[in-house]
Every structure is written in C-alpha cells, then in structure tokens.
Amino acid sequence: MKKIEIGLFGFGVVGEGIYEVLKAKKQLGANIKKVVIKHPNKKRNAPQELFTTDAHEILNDPSINLVVELIDDADAAFEIVKKSFAQGKSVVSANKKMIAEHHQELIALSRQHGVAFLYEASVCGSVPIIRNLEEYFDNDLLHSVQGIVNGSTNYILSQMTEEGTDYSTALKDAQACGFAENDPTLDVEGTDAAYKLSIIALHAFGKKIEAQNIICKGITALDAFDFQYAKEKNSVIKLIAKCHTNQEGTLEALTVVPTFVSKENSLGRTNNEYNGVLVESALADEQFFYGKGAGRYPTSSAVLSDISAYRYGYQYEYKKGNTHFVEDENCKGTFYISYPKTYNLNKLIFSSIEKEFTSTNRSFTIGELTFGMLKKSKIISTPGISVISLN
C-alpha cells in the first residue's frame, strides 16, 4: 500500500474537510504536505506553514505523489493538472467543467505519464456513479443513464413544486440556504448538468460528446402554469440529463431538459438538493443510485474515496467500446411546449401534434419533433417558452 503525500490546491470547505479527516484518521495513510492558496492573509484552521501561494512548492516537490485539485477556476485547474501529470504526479479533481472540456486530452496525458487521474467528485458528489458505470456496467447491454445531477436546480424545482413558489422566489430561497451560487447561471441554464452528462457518457458508452453539443434547456423559463399541468398528471418537473441508445444500440443525442417524471418513480422522488441516477440495462432492469450531489461533505467523501482508490492503484480503464452516435437531427422526442398567449408558436416544427390547449393566460402544444428542429427553431433558447420532455 502506497504512502500518499498530497499537494492540495484550494482550501475552501471541501479542502478543509479533507484536511481535517486526513489529520484525524492517520490510518488512511495520506498526509497533506502543502496547500496552495490564492489569498495568504485569510485566517485558516490549519498551521500557517502548510500554506503557500507558489504552485511550484507542490509541483517541484518529488515527495508529493498526489495532487488534489479543488479550485473553482477551470482554466487554472487545467494548467495545474497538466503540470502535475508532467511531473509524474497523479491527480484527483472535482472540476467537472475542466474535465468535460479537456477530457480526452487529460486522459491521453495521464496515460502518457503513467499516472492516475480520478474524478468521482466531479459528478453527483458522493454518489459513486462514475466508478459504477466504469466497473459494473462493463458490458454492452447498457440502455440508458439518466439522472438528476444538479442539486441547485433540483432544490429550486422542488420548492416550485411543493410550495408553489415562482422561479425567482425559489432561486432566492436556494441561495439563502446555500444550495445555489450567487451567480446561478451555470446551474439554472443546465450547463453544469451538461458537463456532468458529457463525463457520464464517456464512462457509460465510451463516446465523447462535447457539452456544447448536448441539447440543453435550463429551468429559467418554467412557469407556474407548467407545474400546475404536472400536478394534474400526477407528475413533477425535473431537470433530467440523459444519454441512451436506440434499438440498434446506437447512442442518440444527449439531452439536458426539464422532463415530466411520475411522482411515484425513483427520479420523481429525488427532491431538494439530492441527486439520483437511474441506469437501465438489458438484464438488470433499473438500478438507482441516490445521495447528496454537492456540498462540503458529499464532495469531500468522493474526493477521499478517490484518494483511497489511488492508494490501491486504481485507475479508470475506459473499457467501453466507442458506441456509434446519431446526431440530433435524426432523433425524435415528444415535447410539451408552453408559451404566453401573445406568442405565435410555429406549429410546423412538429412532425405530429398530440394535444393543444389554449387559455387566456398561457397555451401549450404537445407533439413529436426532431431534436434538430428543436435546435433550429430556436425554441429552446427563447426566454419565456417552456420546453418539457415527455420521454
């Protein structure tokens, strides 16, 4: 069993949590030797000599074999990780943006330098979804992976469902409770979920889909009218990130869209800041993984598990075959689109229309349309227009 000397980048709530656990639990065999921070004068609950602002004190220290990268800035993190690899150091990271944006380059570099690169904490915090997709669903019988992978939006949607609050009130409440950032854009626009889905798809189906190629609709346009409709159908609205294969085993366009989900199923019951991931495969039916997706302790837990996995020589093997992929043009879905009475929805975008409803307040149309059309029509990026999947 390796003795681990850690160089830590970042000493926020997660970094401090890791420091405390490793200090208290000597039997984990890992020691934090140095912590690189940005602001040297901030008061911290650890000895002064542990800290430096100079990254080289970690990068050039041959006794440090593992870099744990926990900073917010994805570009700076990318430089740190590349330099760590070049110095023969393995890396544990929680930075989904950096990983989603540079996944293949980082994998190639880690292999080139023969080091481990682990990032369970980047997707769904303490829910061990990456390692399960990598290790347990290692056969080509996997049909779909879909989940609630963003705790902030799930908290907001739960509030809107349960309390009947509108979006801006629910957002403020989530911010007050620490479940949403001051600038919530990445979360509420679905971008954060798209990063995570990009990482999930590579481990599930062996295919790299860039986050910007994921069909992505956030939650900002959702209206109380939509929640009322969901309620009448015994459903709830959840922001679902999904990748799945069609009957020919071909991976279809990846989506992050608000979705009507039965109140009674596993995802429908995943409320507030919790995350849940549903894996469907030919033989096992449904497997559901549930836990806290973000925050100090869940993220620390995932980082600690990666540290521990590193100690035992674990590396992702990226064993999945590179699944064939159909671009969005040809994939179809059934969508509910709601819009103010004043908006003139172009009905020609639908291949077929199932239901229409008009009221003095708001109207909706339910029908089938291709993902290509959904993008081309710009419906998905029009403010005030709700797009909710029925699939």
Place this chain on the structure above:
Amino acid sequence: MKKIEIGLFGFGVVGEGIYEVLKAKKQLGANIKKVVIKHPNKKRNAPQELFTTDAHEILNDPSINLVVELIDDADAAFEIVKKSFAQGKSVVSANKKMIAEHHQELIALSRQHGVAFLYEASVCGSVPIIRNLEEYFDNDLLHSVQGIVNGSTNYILSQMTEEGTDYSTALKDAQACGFAENDPTLDVEGTDAAYKLSIIALHAFGKKIEAQNIICKGITALDAFDFQYAKEKNSVIKLIAKCHTNQEGTLEALTVVPTFVSKENSLGRTNNEYNGVLVESALADEQFFYGKGAGRYPTSSAVLSDISAYRYGYQYEYKKGNTHFVEDENCKGTFYISYPKTYNLNKLIFSSIEKEFTSTNRSFTIGELTFGMLKKSKIISTPGISVISLN
C-alpha cells in the same frame, strides 16, 4: 484482455440466461465450453454436446479458466468451488449460503491458488453492493449498512401493507407470482437475509460474523394488528438487515429483524420484489442503492458483471480493517413487542418501558432491551409474538 473459457455448473433460468447473452454478445469475449447438469434427459435450449453430468469434464479441462457455479445445493457447490480453486480456476458464484458458511476458508483457498473468487450475485442480485462496499467505502468512516436484501419477504410485507392481506394469503400470492419458493422457510425466517448480511459485514467492516450469530427474527409472526399500528404511525414494516458501528467505531451485534420504517424514506419506498441498501458514512451522509434483488435477469446481470470483472483481472482485496466487535449482550435497542391477550409477557426483560397498550385482541409493549436479553428470553423464537425494531 483475457479470453474466457467458462465451465458452467447448473442450467436453470440464470444459467440459461448467461448462455444466451454470451452466445449473442461475442464481444464480451467469453465462451461457455461445458455445462454440468444433474438431469441429462431434460429438454434444454442448447446443443446436446454442451452438457455433461460429469464435473471432471470441467474440472480437468485446462482450457477452462473460469467456473461459474449456479447450483442450489450449497454443500455440493462448496466441493465444486474448492476443486476449481485447486485446479487453478477462478470462480463466480451466486450461492450466498455457501459463501456465508465458508467465507474465510474460500477466501484463503482462492488466495492460496492465486485465483479470483467473485460473488456479487449472492447479495441483492443486480444491486452492486459488494463491489461498492469493497471499492467505494474504503475508509473507516462507514457508520452503517442496512437494507432490504430479500425480495420474497419484501413482496409479502408489501402485500400485507397495501392489500391488508394476512401472512398466509400474501405468502400464497408471492408463491403464485414466483416471488417465493415452495418451501419459503429460509426467506421468511430471515435466514437468507442473515447469510447476505454476513457477507455484507465482511466487505463493509472486515469482520466475519457467522449467520447463526446474527440476531434474526423473520416475518411469520407478524400480525394485521402490527400493520395497523405501523399505518397509524405513517410507517411500514420492512425486514431490515443491519450492521452498524457505535460512537466508538465498534461494530455492534448484527440484526435481521422486522423494523418500522417511515413510509417516506428510501427503504420505506422499496416495495414488492425490489431490494434497497442504505449506506451511511460520516461524510457522504446517505447513499442509497436500489434495484431488483433476485430473479433470472438481475442475477444474470450480476453474474455477467463478475465475468466481465474477471476478464479485467478484478479481485476483491478485502481491504477493510478487522473492526472491533461487541457481542449482543451489551447492545441495546428499542423494540415493539406485540402478543395475544392470553400471553403473559415478562416485562422484566425490558431495561425501560416507553409505552404499553392493551386491547381485547392483542397488546403491545415498547421499550428498550439488550439484544442479549432478547435472545435469552426466547421472545425472538416464540411463535405468534411480533418483535419489531424501532431503530
């Protein structure tokens, strides 16, 4: 990547399922070379030359590197597994009784012969709990593992809860639906769950507790009265297998007992033939794993995952420290004990009594008592006396 030549023992629904998948999915790189069966004249959906009644055709074939053992008879399975190890063959097994009864001997033998011994299918079918405990919760911050690990009893309890049926009706229904065996004893007495808990505890806490030392109360004594009480408290009754540490990090007596669980939590919502396992750790809070625990496809899925893991050289490492263990004498719990009006419950068994209720039909007492007292008083083995945990 290894080429896998499999010798299969048993060709029931799971064996046949595995055969079909491996035949259809050549890319899994595994071939079933020979199948040992008991009854040669039974009609089977596979070529005649695949079958033999002579175990030596597998054991003495050096081209076979993996034995997949899927027979019911635990004693015969034990002999097969030992002989397979001795011949340098790795083994995948789903036989929880055999594993629970000979766990440490089998681990020692597999190590001695340098072969893999994998058995994810033995606990909760397709729910990957063993590998997650082994790989993901590899630190000493684990507090408890508790779960619904037996689908038959969960189906029966769900029927009794939802339909208000009595035990014998629910059992017959479960048998008719294929969710309970003709002889349901092992399931309904909790023995099957105790085997699984024994396996779980070794992977969770590194401690071998024999199934017969697990405090075990099945579901046969439960009365409609108890379900009525549960309902009033917005609870359901579930057969919960549990191992947990106390505040000092010491593993306490293992239990398989009917337990009042909130209708609203993850285990309370695990109904019918489904299994669910809740893992609590210091940092990750709750992790919940949910899926089908038995039956043709879920078991096949777990066996296939083990076959796949073998291909990549995976072995359980049994990394957990041997956690200190407190015998049941000193562990306390709060229990609800209900009994017919005619029964004279010795109240002296309780360290303290919280509630008492008497009616013309049935009475109950709720109080704290030690597990040692629970065993000594024989309450746990008295027919017609319900013992339900409130912890």
